[in-house]
Amino acid sequence: MTQAIVELLAKDLDGNGGVHCPNPKADMKLWNSHPRVFLEIAHQGHASCPYCGTEYRLKAGEVLKGGH
Template sequence: MTAAHKPVETILVDTTTIPCDGDGGALGHPRVYLNIEAAGRVECPYCGREYVLKEGAKSHAGH
């Protein structure tokens, strides 16, 4: 019997830089900062969550 897997989450965001830590507290993953590129979406390399830039949201300049 195989373990059931949770479907990958898709989260709408309004900023192009997103922190992700897997939302598991001590069971999550290291916090990483993901940058949404021209495609308007990015996937976390640790947990697979997909972050999608909301329609009409604009990228902002930062350091």
């Protein structure tokens, strides 16, 4: 099974430099969701969900502002 890859813009990250999964950008159906988990993206530019394996990463060329 191929895991989903979700490319994010800098504006998609919250004030802590991350996102939550499940995420609307991951196109996950309600019946197929899992508990909400925070994924920190700003430090390394990517993170994988421990529940579903969805890979979230910053789109190439995106620049984070504000100390991230």
